[in-house]
Amino acid sequence: MAPQRYNRTKAVALAVVGAAATANAFQAKGVFGGQRVATPRSLTRSAAHLDMKFKVAVVGGGPSGACAAEIFAQYPDVETVIIERKMDNAKPCGGAIPLCMVDEFKLPEKLIDRKVRKMKMISPTNREVDIGTTLKPDEYIGMVRREILDGYLRSRAIEYGATPINGLVTKIDVPQGHNGRYKIHLQNYEGAQKVGTKEEMEVDLIIGADGANSRVAKAMDAGDYNYAIAFQERVRVNPEQMKFYEELAEMYVGDDVSPDFYGWVFPKYDHVAVGTGTVVNRPAIMEYQKAMRERAGAKIEGGTIIKIEAHPIPEHYRPRRVVGRMVLVGDAAGYVTKCSGEGIYFAAKSGRMAAEEIVAVMKANGGKLPTEAQIKDTYIKKYDQAYKPTYIVLDLLQRIFYSNNAAREAFVEMCESEYVQKVTFDSYLYKRVQGNNPVEDIKLLFNTVGSLFRGAALAPPDKPYSNPVESLKRL
Structure with missing residues (x-):
């Protein structure tokens, strides 16, 4: 669909983004003042002001x-601004996207660095299980660089x-009872300015897309949540x-690389992303990363580190969204899954869904907010109807399976099952619950029990750590 609004040329739009490169939603930190604006404004358009547009601020790009x-940019009754500070930054992210996202969000193939068709699950005892045998020839997990993907999506919004x-x-500044316009105070870094220019902007609706450290969430008193690093x-x-990781x-898993998550080596265009994460022992993140490099061993030995990234990742929904x-x-809403740590698809989906539903309500109500x-x-x-069951299952x-080395060993063994692989990949690639086989489910239950017993016999015990304060901190 061609852009329908404004006379801004495509060249100008792309120049704005290109000047600052591309990146993920900004990672600002700070505390908000909750001043109240006393002057409310009518939230509906009168006949005398049919040419007035409501203003929506999307915070985070x-x-x-x-x-x-x-x-929002395609709805003629709305003026849309998108506020992003770090256009050249990228969230530390494995960068895996499901196949369904490519078609659903009309992503050109040039954004996909690698098409992963094989995965290795590696246990605490370094047992390797190859998965991916159930994938069809045209199925794959897309690997992207966030600076490229984010920049493309942001450019497209600007074109519209x-x-x-x-x-x-x-x-x-939040109006009394949210019955008026919101006043946003910001530092504008237009061009190559190192020091921002103070500006104010009044808007009718705010979308908080500004990540785990969301300032919008703080301003609206959305509540805290625990987070991983x-x-x-x-x-x-x-x-x-690099050839080894071409489609791999x-x-x-293991308490050496993370006491409650996993480590990864994901291929990009001309390099690999090596990372890990943890909630319960964040101060030890560098130790876990060192262990990841050691576990990968000769496969990345001699490589040059070209970029280092770190960022908080939400562990569950915000109390108020x-x-x-x-x-x-x-991420500002807490839409990252447990177990897999997936967030890109759910971020894009939630942003689109929120805007679509808000626009639909406005159209149905004669243009009212x-x-x-x-x-x-x-x-x-x-x-929640579409995705909350997924969050619950992956949390469980x-x-x-990430609670101790015995369970991790069992988890990797279970991945040998063709049934487990098919259900897992089908659910991930297409974001819908697959029809399970009751007979296979019963077999899986018994096999799981057996795997847990074998894991307990084989896996090394977890090393103790003491982190009673930091592990309980919340944003």
Whole structure:
């Protein structure tokens, strides 16, 4: 579909993004002042002001923000701005996307660095299990670089008419009872400015797509959540090593690389991403990363580290995702799955869904802004119906199989099952629950029990650690 709004040329739009490169949703930190704006404004358009447009601010320019801005920008009754500070930064992310995302979000193949058709699961005792045999010839897991993917989605939103602002939000004034306009205070870093220019902007609705350290979430008192620290190194290896990872990704489990998650080696265009994460022992993240490099061993030996990235990753939903006309999406809302740590698809999906539902309500109500109740009854209700079971199941699997080395050993053994591989890949690639086989489910139950017993006999015991304070910290 061709862009429908504004006379801004494509060249200008792309120049704005190109000047700052591309990146993930910004990672600002800070505390908000919660000043109240006393002057309410009518939330509906009168006949005398039919030419007035409501203004939507999308804070954050990663997949969730860009996909939300793209939808709003195509609605003629809305003026859309997308505020992103670090256009040249990228979230430390393995960069795996499901096959369904390519078609659903109309992503060109040039964004896909690698098409992974094989994966190795590597246990605490270094037992390797190859998975991917159930994939069809045209099926794959897409590997992307976030700076490329995020930049493309953001550019597309700008082409449709969203106005980009290279800025950092510093404070949001919330109107009494959310019955008026929100005032956003920001530092504008237009061009190559090292010191931002203070600006203010009044808007009618805010989409918080600004990640785990969301300032929008703080302004709307969305509540806290626990979080993991993800750490990743981009490593450029030699051509022979790169060839090994041509269609292959690796996942390592063991308390040496993470006491509650996994480590990964994921291939990119001309390098590999090596990383790990943890919630319960964040201060030891560098020790776990060192162990990841050691576990990968000769496969990445001699490689040059070209980039180091670290970032908080949410562990569960925010207590409140909609307050008034402030709406959270992506990491800001807590949409990262346990066990797999997947977040890109759910970020993009939540941003698009939130915008689509808000626009639909406005169209149905003669152009009126939606209420908090209406947003919850559409966006929140539909998102949870579609995906909350997935979060619950993956949370349970993480609690069971990432809890100790014996369970991790059993988990890797279970991955040898063709049935497990098929159900896992089909669910991941297409984001829908697959029809399970009751007979195979019963077999899997018994096999799981056997795997747990064997894992307990084979796996080394977990090393104790003491981190009673840090492990309980919340954003």
